[in-house]
Amino acid sequence: MTDRAFWEAKYENKETGWDRGGFSPALSTWLETLEPCRILVPGCGRGHEVIELARRGFDVVAVDVATPAINHMQAMLEKEKLSATLIHADLFELELEPFDAIYEQTCLCALQPTQWEKYEQWLHTQLKPGGQLLALFMQTGAEGGPPFHCDLSTMKPLFDVSRWQWPDNNETVVHPSGRHELAHLLIRI
Numbered sequence: 001m002t003d004r005a006f007w008e009a010k011y012e013n014k015e016t017g018w019d020r021g022g023f024s025p026a027l028s029t030w031l032e033t034l035e036p037c038r039i040l041v042p043g044c045g046r047g048h049e050v051i052e053l054a055r056r057g058f059d060v061v062a063v064d065v066a067t068p069a070i071n072h073m074q075a076m077l078e079k080e081k082l083s084a085t086l087i088h089a090d091l092f093e094l095e096l097e098p099f100d101a102i103y104e105q106t107c108l109c110a111l112q113p114t115q116w117e118k119y120e121q122w123l124h125t126q127l128k129p130g131g132q133l134l135a136l137f138m139q140t141g142a143e144g145g146p147p148f149h150c151d152l153s154t155m156k157p158l159f160d161v162s163r164w165q166w167p168d169n170n171e172t173v174v175h176p177s178g179r180h181e182l183a184h185l186l187i188r189i
């Protein structure tokens with residue numbers, strides 16, 4: 001099964017336990033300081049965060065490989081007469097103009113760990129120097145996935161300090177699945 005078929009089956013079978021049904025409190029916190037800018041949402045799913053960013057005037061580009069996710073988001077944008085750029089593609093096939101900010105919510109944990117180094121490089125390339133990456137590291141405490149456990153002992157060397165500036169603090173974001181995410185606002189060096 002291809003990645004696209006895997007994720008499309010998840011939506012079609014209503015196995016979307018990751019979906020909050022609304023935008024994350026982590027985005028609300030970030031929006032207290034983040035000014036409207038050009039922002040990327042990779043693996044955006046049904047795009048609750050994309051809709052909220054569009055409402056607030058951000059120039060938002062959203063990427064997902066699954067047709068049902070893109071269709072849902074398109075319908076929501078049309079319903080609210082909002083605009084965003086939706087890209088239906090495997091993110092690894094994309095080379096976009098660098099962004100000011102990236103909102104990374106449960107995309108990393110959805111990818112196979114063997115793809116994580118490539119994903120970190122892709123994120124780095126997609127951000128301007130000084131750009132912000134809100135990384136929500138999923139904590140499952142379990143083997144296997146998706147979602148895969150994003151332990152900080154693995155995230156720190158993956159998002160190496162030679163390429164990313166780490167904040168002094170982080171926020172814990174409770175997930176409806178009963179799991180939680182660790183929110184770290186990284187700066188691209």
Ligand SMILES: C[S@@+](CC[C@H](N)C(=O)[O-])C[C@H]1O[C@@H](n2cnc3c(N)ncnc32)[C@H](O)[C@@H]1O
Pocket residue numbers: 003007008018019020042043044045046047063064065066069089090091092105106107110111
């Ligand atoms: C766990 S879901 C999270 C969705 C959304 N970020 C959320 O939190 O509600 C992971 C999403 O990443 C998408 N995805 C997985 N691999 C992808 C890839 N290589 N390129 C683009 N999207 C991908 C899936 O289709 C799915 O919608």
